[in-house]
Amino acid sequence: MKITGGKVFVGGPGRNYVTLKLMTDEGVYGLGDATLNNRETLPAQYLSDYLLPALEGMDPRNSEDIWQFLYRGAYFRRGPIAMAAFGAIDMALWDIKGKLANMPVYQLLGGRSRQGAMAYAHATGADLEELCDQVAGYVAQGYKAVRVQCGIPGMPSASYAVPETKGDNRHYMTDFSGVRPKVETWDSGRYLRYMPDALAELRARFGPELHLLHDVHHRLTPREAAGFAKAVEPADLFWLEDPTPAEDQDALRLIRHHATTPIAIGEVFNSLWDCNRLIEDELIDFIRVAVTYAGGITPVRRIVDLAGMHHVRTGFHGAPSHSPISMAAQAHLNVWAPNFGIQEYLVLGTPACDALFPSDHRMEDGMIHVSEAPGLGVHFDEREAERYDWVPGSHPVVRLEDGTMWNY
Missing domain, CATH: 3.30.390.10 (Enolase-like, N-terminal domain)
Incomplete structure (x- = not known):
């Protein structure tokens, strides 16, 4: 062959x-x-x-x-x-x-460790009221875990993953109007003063059973991140994601010394060598690599095995940029991995996407259930693909109020 x-x-x-x-x-x-x-x-x-x-x-x-x-x-x-x-x-x-x-691929990996994989949805709002409405909507759909991002009062423009105005349903991560990126403005002080109370209010409203996740998206310095992780302990987060830029891995030691809030990191990592120290030194609780960016099922399986030796669970990246093919690959890893944690879910389920990538993978009550079809269990309709062309776009970039470039 x-x-x-x-x-x-x-x-x-x-x-x-x-x-x-x-x-x-x-x-x-x-x-x-x-x-x-x-x-x-x-x-x-x-x-x-x-x-x-x-x-x-x-x-x-x-x-x-x-x-x-x-x-x-x-x-x-x-x-x-x-x-x-x-x-x-x-x-x-x-x-x-x-x-x-x-x-199915999961059988080649070693078979099932679970019947379904818990996924988390993304809830966002220009203010706390709108965010609560979205969280309530996901709870009604059966989700047991929701990532929460909220507009910050007085912030010159929207904070990460937040719409500019209430009721704006456009996706907030990518602008396909060209390669020149939109510029957002960030203020760490306003964020640090507002967000701990907002998370506490969300916990009080939705009770102890709902898993709440929050993404800082690399915006804080190590000292700020350590203080923030300590301040949000009463909210009992499932995880705090990317509190500092991933390049400075020693910064996570400072967070560990001051807080017990679980830390998730790794969506920008490309190999085992980007995260082996973090795992071996047990500086994180969840590893966020993606099967696409980290080189496929073969190397990611090695990362999962190493993580399992050090009490680190999986939390694979699942932003809209991942096609149903990579999400299927992660679904097979999720159903196998003995140290599975959670799966980000923000891509499947639209009629147009289902027409391009037909499959029997399904989401039900906040759980991803893997297809039993041979292989990855996803098909690709080449005739349907002819409807689409490449459209240039960019992530936003971030500046401080004085114009200094900051971390997206």
Whole structure:
């Protein structure tokens, strides 16, 4: 059995998904996701120009050797562009292996550890009242966990993941009006004075059973983050995400010394080597890597195993930039992983997305239930894909009130 080539598709309903279809001489194909949000054409071109031609003639069943070929064979290793491309290939290989074995991928990993995987929704509001309404809506849908982001009074513009005005339902993470990013303004002082009380009010309103999560999105200094983590202890958060920039990993020691609030980090990490110290030193409680950005199922399984040795649970990234293919790969890892924690969920379920990526994966009462179909259990409609083209867009950037660039 040999790889004969592949196709790369860029586009989708409201998203620039990068979809790989890897083909073999026996007619079995595999699907992978290489979407790198707002830089989508880069992994797509890397796949088409460099990687796919190099794979022709290889046996797709040798997924471990192919992953080593990609990673060790790259003199300039890692980075989000390369790892997203490697991740797509690795997903496609596991998809092929599952189809050949007539088994869902989770069975190849070791079988079920649970019947379903708890997911969390994103609730956001321009003010606390609007945020509470959204949380209540998700609770009514059966969610047991909700991430909460709220507008800050007096903030010159919206804080992270918050609409500019009440009732604005446009998605807040990406602007597809061009490559020049929108500029947001941030004030740590206003945030630190307001958010602990807001989280306490949410806890009082929704009671002790609902899991509340909150994302700082790298905005605080280590001292500020340590104080904030201590201040929000009464809110009993399920996790506090990205309290400081991920590059300064020693900053998490300061947080650990001053607070017991669980810490989640890692959505921007690209390999085991980005997070092994954090896991081994037990400076985090949840590892947030994504199967796409971290290079596929093969390396992420190693991260999960290492995390399990150090009381660290999974909390895979699941923003809208992840296509149903990568979400399916994570669903298989979630149902297997003995140290599963929670899954971010903000992508599946729209009619247009379901038409492009048909599958039997389903969300029910805040739980993701994995498909029993062979492989990853996701199909890709190439004719439907013809409806979509790449549309340039960018994340916002952040400045302080005096104009200083800050961390997005």
